[in-house]
Amino acid sequence: MACVLIGDSRTSAGWPKRQETFQFAPGMPPLHTSQLPWNHAGGQQAIFQLVTQNNEAKDLAEVIVCNSFRDAEPGAFKLYPDILPIGPLFADRQFQKPVGQFLPEDTGCLEWLDALADRSVVYVAFGSFTVFNQRQFEELALGLELAGRPFLWVVRPDFATGLSKVWLDEFRDRVGGRGMIVSWCPQQQVLAHRAVACFVSHCWWNSTLEVVRNAVPFLCWPYFTDQFQNESYICNVWRTGLAVATGPDGVVTKEELSGKVERVLGDDGIRERVIALKDAACRSIAEGGSSHDNFKKFVELVKLKE
Structure with a gap:
């Protein structure tokens, strides 16, 4: 899940104080402090500030949606029950047109x-x-x-x-x-x-x-x-x-x-596990699936705001 991570904006730039492995919640993967998202880029401090600003902005949101599905990250969604997974998303089921491309495609x-x-x-x-x-x-x-x-x-x-x-x-x-x-x-x-x-x-x-x-x-x-x-x-x-x-x-x-x-x-x-995960993803976006239902909730909320 492309979710926000809580950092301490009071520190100079988000550098970890200890080198250790931690886990956000059961079912989520272990992560070493050296692998925090802002520790791997040339603009390290800018990315850290972006993450902390996102954490502040989330408190103003009525709903948070993400491109994921419940069976992919049950531990994460148990930790953040108010986030609505509506994925896996794709813009064009029939591949009729390019979506979000940066360079000309070589078809x-x-x-x-x-x-x-x-x-x-x-x-x-x-x-x-x-x-x-x-x-x-x-x-x-x-x-x-x-x-x-x-x-x-x-x-x-x-x-x-x-x-x-x-x-x-x-x-x-x-x-x-x-x-x-x-x-x-x-x-x-x-x-x-x-x-x-x-x-x-x-x-x-x-x-x-x-x-x-x-x-x-x-x-x-x-x-x-x-x-x-x-x-x-x-x-x-x-x-x-x-x-x-x-x-x-x-x-x-x-x-x-x-x-x-x-x-x-x-x-x-x-090979067996990739097929099983694909099946779970397809169930989530099918009629009655968790992502399908969450997407409908999101659409109804948008309609109420019109």
């Missing part, structure tokens, strides 16, 4: 996926904010090459710093038709495609729920803010994916990536 990737076997493709995307340095980018690319599986990789123009075009061109030549690199793609359609086997990503909440809705296993590579708590839900609570581990130098190696891809795709338990 050619859908035709490329059509030619591949069911659950064979590793889809890799890190959203619109994540930035890798040259070494990490190259290790990611080499990990996909080492895995030896078809892959669809979203590489924004500003995704990597200091990247050599010559190096990237040589990589493209080596992987040939086995890999497709695009600057942006219609993610909802990609994740719903039968050929996608797993999603390597940063675990932002909207992407996480898109994965849940399509029963796709996750390989978690969080970058900042709430992504670390979302990773914990995926790996420790739902158990629908695995997390990559960084080495002593903070880099995820090609061996780590390729090995985790194989483990995710070879785990029958993960």
Whole structure:
């Protein structure tokens, strides 16, 4: 749940006083103080202030809605019973038009996926904010090459710093038709495609729920803010994916990536759990489901305010 976290605005910038693991409530994932949402960004103090301001603003709200569903986070909704989960949300069930896109979509990737076997493709995307340095980018690319599986990789123009075009061109030549690199793609359609086997990503909440809705296993590579708590839900609570581990130098190696891809795709338990979680999500938005009923409550409240 993309919910507010209580911080102490009296501290200088929200830095934790102790390094320890804590839990908000039973059923919620454990979280280390180093992984608080404001501790992973260049604008650390600004994000901390935003969170504390949100906490103050929530007291003025008549209702708070969120893009989640009760079976995904029963502990969180027991702790915050006044929050109405109305998800998983998606704007266009039939994929008739792009929604909330930052860059022009390369829809050619859908035709490329059509030619591949069911659950064979590793889809890799890190959203619109994540930035890798040259070494990490190259290790990611080499990990996909080492895995030896078809892959669809979203590489924004500003995704990597200091990247050599010559190096990237040589990589493209080596992987040939086995890999497709695009600057942006219609993610909802990609994740719903039968050929996608797993999603390597940063675990932002909207992407996480898109994965849940399509029963796709996750390989978690969080970058900042709430992504670390979302990773914990995926790996420790739902158990629908695995997390990559960084080495002593903070880099995820090609061996780590390729090995985790194989483990995710070879785990029958993960496959069973992603299907069960998808079924729970579908029940929540169906007629009579908890999210469906909450959405109706929200609509009625809006009507009363007109």
